[in-house]
Amino acid sequence: MKRSLLFCLLWLCIGTTGFAQMTVTGTLTDATDGEPLIGATVLVKDSSTGTVTEFDGSYSLEVPDGNAVLVFSYTGMQTVEEPVGGRTTIDKALSSDAELLEEVVVIGYGSQKRSQITGAVGVVNAEELTDGANVRVDQALQGKAAGVLVTQNSGSPGAAALLRIRGISTINDASPLFIVDGVRVEGIDYLNPNDIETVSVLKDAASAAIYGASAGNGVILITTKGGKFNQVGKVSYEGNFGIQTVGRKLNLLNASEYALIQNEAYVAAGNRPLPEFSNPAALGEGTDWQDAIFGDAPMASQQLAFSGGSETSSYLVSGNYTLQEGIIGADIGENKSRFERYTARFNSNHKLKDWLNIGNRLSYTNFNRNALAENNQFNSPVIRALNIDPVTPVFKNDGTYAYSRYADTDIANPVNAIEQTYNTWTNNRVVGNIFAEIEPIKGLKIRSDYAGDVSFAREDIFLPRFDLSRDTMLSDAPAAEKNLINTVVANRYIWTGWQWENTINYTFNVAARNTFNILLGTTARANRGNVTGASGTNLPNNDPDFAFINNTIDLENRRSFGYVFEGAGSSIFGRILYDFDDRYNITASVRRDGSSRFGPGNRFGIFPAASFGWNITNEDFFNVEQISRAKLRASWGVNGNDRIPDFQFLTVIQPGQNYVFGPTESITNGSTPITASNPDIKWEESTQTNIGLDVELFDGKVELIADYFNKKTIDMLYAVPIPFHVGAEPGIQNIADMVNTGWEFTANHRNRIGKIEYNVGGNVTFTDTEITSLGNGAEPIFTGRIQSANANAIKTDVGLPLAAFWGYQTDGLFQNQAEVDAHAFQNKDTAPGDIRFKDLNNDGVIDSEDQGLLGSALPDVTFGFNAGMKFMGFDIAVGFYGTAGNEIYNNTTRYDFIYVNRPNTVLNRWTGEGTSNSEPRVNIEDPNQNARISDRFIEDGSFLRMRSLELGYNLPAVILQKIRMSKIRAYVQGTNLVTWTNYSGYDPVIGQVNPGQGLEIGIDYGFYPTARGFLVGLQAEF
């Protein structure tokens, strides 16, 4: 306890200057468990007199007189002021900060008491963010707040998650706006979840409207941790280590089963079976390609934070190292699938004068990501492992990798493909802001905040030389199994952005019961991206460590490119918060945004909002003892969206439409306006109405929140298809409209029974999304390419749910020729055992007119719930989340190839009348096109996942005292331990291939499954 002693000595030196007129003694305890608080600060207000509590939580302080006010503070606890009032003994139980945060909610450009909030704002706090092995902040939000859907886009280490607030309300990029410590940032990959104090999700238009044009998809406000004034310096450490494994293995055919099925499929098509498959049983189990690519992967995190504060300055310094290896390729080569991040943060606040505060937030992040091909139906390791035949071994007899004699093109040996992958993405990003705030008169705060966001990234790719041929002279391996000329690619990215924001915020009272807060502000921001890249081929040394372009010897094949893009925005905004007697709250705001993405006539958009709250419990007439708080909220607002490419309002001549002329075949430039411009392009607008009810029962032990929302998005920006005879690519037009409605419910209960403290909570969201217009004469939009059916699986059209699965509907199998003859014509070679497709238009022929709705990738319901308990130093917490009512297109078998392996359900195939009514006969020719897009591949995507389970133990205070620590907690944690789903693939959490392409969802293209993890960790504080 040296520090405490030193601290005491310091105070003694300073403290003796006052008059010691009386002594106050007492004990500080933790309100939740009654344990004494050691090292808590006790100060006499507006003086430098103070002390810290002893091992048993006791203190003794001399105060100038009986009218003094004592300030009790402790890390993680609410600071409490208590007038001495002549007493000599003052015991105090401090409540934890978390409860405080529930009361004050961060909103755009400020914060508000929960009871005064008039919009729909979801809050996730620090302790909820660290409940699982969350490498990224976006993952940590999974299942935590109603209306916030977080979909792991890929299980690969460091992959971004998709965030959708209140479903999808635009056919453009539906990602929310991220504001970190007031700074608009693109992507939150740089944030360390341990550095986050709180996350507010602005869901309704009125809350988000203060961010105007960019807020159409909702806003996520992230506040990072800082030190606190008058706080003893604190050192906290957390370290954990764990192992991840694949959660589930699929049942595929083994070698003998594979040969059996192949033989039957060949014979059915009138071909001779392959001679080497004449005795399938002799082939045995063969290769388990899943075992070959998946492995146990370590993950680890080390965090050290220093925080504290004097009366005039507070600070936090933290450093973190996080490592996550990927479960694919964990045992193959080095660093094939991996994420490694170093973060450093320095946040500080300073009271220079009574009227002047300054401060900063500064973070530096270095992250390295090694990625394999993922979410790709052509060349991802998952697709290859699921489709390559089990007959082929991983290795040849000589120990080199084998290639399949049956597979070609896409389906290469996945182990070799991983081995030959050298992809590194490294980013150095600095995000920071500095601010100054003056308060010339009480309640008037004038603030100027300048922020910068700079990234220097590099992407290095090396495609080594390899050849799996049995005979390299003959070079007998197929193209995907050899690369005879190696290539090196080096791309460099520099992104810079700045934001300058100036606000005036004035809080004042008019008469006793009218409180006003008026906000006026301006924002200017600009960003620029600068990309330069180069490549070269043929390096004599095939070692990736020497993969530099100067080592390439094909000088004529060295290539380079470079381009730049810029954007800028300028806004003014204002807001009035009015509170009448804690009963009525009215909020009105307006923002005018300018964006460089629109032409001169449409550069500016105006986004108004208004909302109203009524605290019924504060009315005199309200007198229900059990209801401690009840509030009705209503809001309306307009948001915008400008997420389109730059310069769509100009006709730009694009170079690079080249042709080849001359005997030496010179590439000769051609230039043309590829895209039809649209000078009239303007903001996409969404108007949202929200009605909500907050109820607190039994003194806050039970909290219930319900919201209804209705969001209409009009003038959606989309490059809607135009007749091809125009010849130009369609320009972006303000074309489509959609409606998104839904309900959100949240319930929380926390209580203490004896020494057991527990909490349970949950949230559920129902959303319904519909396209109401695609413009005059617009065609439906088809997306979601399915290579094995050579067609698109998703249709977006008026009257359909967004991104609906569209295809043929099956009606069992033909059991005999009579059934084939009786049904509509499918194909002249359709035979018993083939799928009967429904003749939806009853014209006697199965053709494209018979396609219909097969399902939707958008869930009807999303939910999350959690529970926790604390007892005698032990704590246990569990978190679940899931979806219901969504479908998945299982596109993991490449039926366009005849040789692929497949799920072992094919063993139950139709082999004669009555043998099966669901699994069709096998035939390499597949004349009936059983592999066409149909509900055969549509599966129920509903799931419930136990996202996290954590068991911790806090050392008791008695022991902590002896070792002079304030906290030691050890924990074990499991992530994604159990998933209940009917989906037959690896993982029902299906992301998007391209996060910007919002209409391509719910198709399993061979997604990198989310790992199951087990962690042990230690937290310590002193």
Added chain:
Amino acid sequence: MTYIKYFPVVMLLLALGCSKDFIEKEPLVGTQETVFYQTEEDAIFAVNSAYAALQFEMSGAGHFRWFWGDIMSDDSTKGGSGPNDVNDLLLLETFAGPTNTDLLESEWRADYTGIYRSNVVLQKVPDIEMDETLKARILGEAKFIRAYFYYQLVTIFGDVPLVLEPLAPSEYQIGRTPKAEVWAAIEQDLREASEVLPFRSGYSAANTGRVTKGAAQAMLLKALLYQQKFGEAQPLAEEIRDSGEYNLSERYEDIFTQEGENGPGSVFEIQYMNASGGNWGYNQQNEGTFTNVFQRARGQFEGFGFNIPTQEFVQEFEPGDPRLRATVFSEGDAMGDRGIFTKEATGGFPHDYYPKKYFNNASEAAPFGDQAPNGLSNDRVIRYADVLLMLAEAAYHNGDEDTARAAVNAVRARARMSATQPVLLPIASTGPNLLQSIYHERRVELGLEGHRFFDLVRQNRAAEVLADEGFTAGVHEVFPVPDSQIQATNGEIVQNPGY
């Protein structure tokens, strides 16, 4: 301290004051239209972009000339990794034609992309101050390219919207123009182009690959023949013959080698190279052809195995005709230096033949990017032998059998150069037999070059020859219009009868 409170207010005003200019940005990559189309170089760049559209063959989905000309005919079948590999092509081949296939949609779209780019040239280049001879040539090139694409459209789809200048949004919703008017536009463009374009010999070597007077005349000849305007066709064909620009001096098997590109018998070739770094996708950036990889056998030959020659096609060749070995691979043949053609080496597929004309050697494989799609073979669209055989057909129908026979025999004489034994003796047939000889000669001389289906249609023989494949007269002479285009025009565009 009182003045301090005004300081931020001033800052706010400053931020407001500069905001308007601040958000006006200009594109830094790419050129705004308002400053382009000013110089000679701009004019050349503009017309080059129209040429680039000629290379589109996987723009969206595949729409190779040989998809329509060969696979739809009795010369070849689809192939690929199995029936589900580009299944739409199988449906089209068996005339079970889907109306919503992206193959036809991509053809339609690529053709109009070339037309649009040509229209932009024809709209913008006349106002550029530049050398008038060069300007005339560039406009002639654009007219040729526009006519070429309309020829593709009218022969594949029949009536199509006739767009002769860039459309404004209010003009998007238009229907189909009767094909007679489309043909008239094609003829006019090609006549005007052939008046201003230089002969092949009039271009500098660096401009090899640009369209020539001969190309425009030969394209016009094709258009006339398709319309059975034999009277006009014959003198035009003779003019090409007599121009001295083309001859049959090269050996038949050398035509389709890399050295044979733009050879003495080359009238119009689409130029490709193998080192542009292109890859799969909408092939704007790709200067290579996908034909090489699509037509190569699977297995160790690393191709996709499309366009499998039929037995019937192979049997059409006269015994000992050396052109057979230059046109198809048979089992046991060396496929370049990639190995010997066996069933096992080709991935276990039962095919007895593979196409050879667009085969390239492993030693010529592309050095950069995805090797497979970046093929180097130029697409031989019009060869001099084709011109001679068109002359023969026109002359026959005009009663000029001597000219017809001479033209056929010239083609046979060249083929004979490659034979070691006396084969392909001159024909002496007359009357209907002469016509059959001309048809036979066309089929073997131009086999697997994308002509057969369209020849059968224009010769009114498709119903008879393709009956087994499901061809119905009065329907399948043209392919269905893509459904998407009917929808996109709110039904202004209507479907072809029978689909």
